[in-house]
Structures are given as structure tokens and as C-alpha cells.
Amino acid sequence: MIVVCPVCKTEIEDKKAGGAGEQDGENYCFCCKACKKQFDEDPNQYVDKK
């Protein structure tokens, strides 16, 4: 499945993701560990609030 890295908006194959995380019940995949680290530092910046 193709997913979009929420940090840098790059499309990636979820199986090849550099990391995964969860915020507010939603799962996210990241293209690399650096993006996951950025996300973990400030998740709300990357999560769409509905």
C-alpha cells in the first residue's frame, strides 16, 4: 500500500517505511527515521485535526 509520509509528504510503500507511529488512534508511516523523530517531537504539527 502506498502511504504518504506526514512529515515530508513523500509517497512511500508502507512495507518499506523507515518507521511507524500512532497519534490519536491513527497510524502513520514515515519514509525514514528522521521523519519519525520530527513527528514524535511535535505530532500536532503533522496531524490533520478534524
Ligand SMILES: [Zn+2]
Ligand atoms: Zn518523510
